[in-house]
Every structure is written in structure tokens, then in C-alpha cells.
Amino acid sequence: MSESFDARSYLENYDGPDFRIMEVCGTHTHEIFRQGIRRILSPKIRLISGPGCPVCVTPVSFIDEAVYLALEKGCTITTFGDLVRVPGSKTSLAGARAKGALVKVVYSPMDAVKYASAHKEEQVVFLSVGFETTTPSDVMAVKKAMNDGLDNFSILTANKTMPGAYEAMGHSCDAFLYPGHVHAITGTQICKDMCEKGVSGVIAGFTGDELLTALAIAAKKHSEGKPFFVNCYPRVVKDEGAPVAVAMVDKFMQHCDAEWRGIGTIPMSGMELKDEYAAFDARKKFAIPDQKTEYKTACRCGDVLQGKILPKECPLFGKACNPDHPVGACMVSSEGACSAFYMYGGDL
Numbered sequence: 001m002s003e004s005f006d007a008r009s010y011l012e013n014y015d016g017p018d019f020r021i022m023e024v025c026g027t028h029t030h031e032i033f034r035q036g037i038r039r040i041l042s043p044k045i046r047l048i049s050g051p052g053c054p055v056c057v058t059p060v061s062f063i064d065e066a067v068y069l070a071l072e073k074g075c076t077i078t079t080f081g082d083l084v085r086v087p088g089s090k091t092s093l094a095g096a097r098a099k100g101a102l103v104k105v106v107y108s109p110m111d112a113v114k115y116a117s118a119h120k121e122e123q124v125v126f127l128s129v130g131f132e133t134t135t136p137s138d139v140m141a142v143k144k145a146m147n148d149g150l151d152n153f154s155i156l157t158a159n160k161t162m163p164g165a166y167e168a169m170g171h172s173c174d175a176f177l178y179p180g181h182v183h184a185i186t187g188t189q190i191c192k193d194m195c196e197k198g199v200s201g202v203i204a205g206f207t208g209d210e211l212l213t214a215l216a217i218a219a220k221k222h223s224e225g226k227p228f229f230v231n232c233y234p235r236v237v238k239d240e241g242a243p244v245a246v247a248m249v250d251k252f253m254q255h256c257d258a259e260w261r262g263i264g265t266i267p268m269s270g271m272e273l274k275d276e277y278a279a280f281d282a283r284k285k286f287a288i289p290d291q292k293t294e295y296k297t298a299c300r301c302g303d304v305l306q307g308k309i310l311p312k313e314c315p316l317f318g319k320a321c322n323p324d325h326p327v328g329a330c331m332v333s334s335e336g337a338c339s340a341f342y343m344y345g346g347d348l
């Protein structure tokens with residue numbers, strides 16, 4: 001009998017105390033749906049799709065800043081494709097492009113540097129979003145632009161770190177399914193510290209077997225009634241993480257408060273460039289005025305990301321809001337909870 005078969009059987013027949021576990025990684029959300037894992041879980045286990053998709057938690061004001069740079073400052077915006085359709089308070093980057101703005105989709109921050117190098121007459125801004133996994137590559141792009149003497153490249157930061165989110169969301173669940181790739185960078189100390197504070201979790205990999213095993217171990221530990229932490233992805237996640245990548249980020253960036261779409265400001269959960277690299281910080285370089293506005297929307301992404309409702313409980317789900325016409329960020333990215341529920345709805 002294989003380990004995964006045991007895990008599956010345990011999850012199907014689980015009869016312990018009710019258990020709410022939150023995945024905080026868009027790839028986990030997507031993979032759990034794709035593997036049909038929700039369908040086999042005992043009714044006593046509830047999976048909550050938390051704020052792990054970088055596009056989903058990027059605030060409206062960030063999109064407004066990017067639109068401002070594109071339309072008012074004539075900058076060329078370089079970005080991953082998912083961000084282009086995320087609604088701002090007035091328009092999206094797709095809307096800005098329709099008005100003549102230059103918005104280029106790139107596949108890495110280094111591609112944006114290459115573009116800037118080949119187009120010295122343009123001011124090129126890369127939209128730097130993501131978590132601990134992707135921030136090192138954003139920093140490497142700044143370092144490359146600096147070494148190459150480029151004065152037409154900068155980044156607009158909305159980088160985030162997970163520990164603040166774990167603290168803010170701890171009340172929404174009984175345990176976290178920690179993202180393996182984030183902790184491959186940060187190591188395991190954060191999770192151990194959370195356990196000391198009474199917040200439980202397991203680090204999980206990304207295959208079906210790895211997810212089933214991590215979920216089964218979490219459910220079993222939960223039924224024992226004490227806070228727990230288990231690294232279920234030790235082949236990739238080491239206790240010390242990736243110290244070289246962490247040191248490089250620390251050299252260029254510092255922690256700051258960050259706004260999470262639909263959730264609000266989480267203290268010191270963001271990363272921004274240090275003052276000595278201000279020439280590469282688009283926010284400072286172009287003196288972007290404060291874009292925070294009262295933004296009224298019927299979208300309930302915030303409630304979805306905090307596990308208060310399922311996507312299908314949003315009145316717009318599948319009607320006014322669908323992948324072709326997303327109203328909120330959770331429907332834009334394929335890693336977003338609403339998009340995953342829409343795509344794999346038959347598994348619910």
C-alpha cells in the first residue's frame with residue numbers, strides 16, 4: 001500500500017474534529033482542483049483558498065499607478081500577462097493600451113531589462129509583483145540595469161512576503177498548507193515561529209501525492225489537538241532555505257507596509273527598494289501621486305481570500321464575472337480562486 005493511497009484513504013474517511021485548512025499558493029489551489037482532491041475529502045475537512053496568488057492580492061491602487069505611468073508619463077509598461085486585465089479604479093492596463101499606452105507582456109524581469117537596453121528612447125517600467133519566490137529575480141533585474149548603466153529602466157514594486165499574511169489570516173483557518181516554493185527560499189524558521197504562536201501548518205509540494213500526504217498529515221496532527229508544524233516537502237525545502245537569494249534581496253530591498261486587495265494593509269508585509277536604489281524605483285523616479293481612492297465594487301475577492309465565502313457565493317460569480325469578463329482579480333489569473341472554481345466547478 002503506497003503512502004499516497006494511505007493518505008487518500010485517511011482523507012476520505014477522516015472522522016476527527018472539523019478541520020479548515022487554507023492553501024496560500026495559487027499553484028496549490030489550481031493543482032488541488034486539477035487533481036480532484038476537493039471531491040474526495042471527508043465532509044469534516046474544508047479547504048480554503050487564501051491569498052497566495054500575487055495577481056489576486058495586487059491592490060487597485062497599484063493598477064492605477066501603472067495606468068498613471070503609462071498614460072500620464074508616457075512610460076512603457078512591461079509586465080506578466082495576467083496583470084494586463086486586472087481592473088483598476090477607472091481602467092485596466094488593457095484599457096490604457098486601447099488609449100495608446102505602450103504595454104508589453106514579458107516572461108521575466110530580465111526580458112524587461114533587455115527591452116530597455118534595446119529601446120533607450122523609452123522609459124521602461126517593470127511591474128514587480130509576487131512573493132519571496134520571485135522577488136530575487138526582480139532584484140537581479142535591477143542589479144543588471146545598474147551594472148549596464150541603464151537610466152531608462154525602473155520597477156514599480158508590489159512585492160509581498162508571506163509571514164504577515166500568515167499572521168493576518170491565522171484566525172481564518174485551523175492550519176496552513178504552506179507553499180513549498182516560498183519556503184525553499186525562506187527556510188522553515190518562519191513556520192516554526194508560527195507554531196510557537198499557536199498557528200499550525202505543513203509545507204507541501206505540488207504533485208498529487210505530495211498534496212494528499214501533506215493534507216493527511218495535517219488532518220491527523222489536527223486531530224491530536226496541539227499546534228503543529230511538519231515539513232512535508234523536505235526534498236526541496238531545507239531548514240536554512242536559500243541564504244544567497246535572501247541576502248541579495250536584503251541588499252536591495254527593505255520591508256514596508258503593504259495593501260492586499262480586498263484584505264487591507266498588513267504591516268511590514270511588503271518589500272520596496274532601499275533609498276540608495278531610488279533611481280530604479282518608479283514610484284520615486286516619477287513622483288507618482290497617491291492613487292488610493294474609495295473604490296466601490298460588488299466584487300467579494302476579499303471575502304473569498306479570507307475564506308468567509310466560496311467564490312460561487314459571490315452574486316457575480318459566473319454571471320457578470322467570468323474569465324472572459326473578470327470583475328475582480330481572483331477571476332483574472334488562472335491561479336485565482338474564482339477562476340479555479342469556474343474552471344473546475346464540476347469537482348465541487
Ligand code: SF4
Binds near residue numbers: 314316328331
Ligand atoms: S466571482 Fe468575480 S466579482 Fe465575485 S469575488 Fe470572484 S472575482 Fe470578485
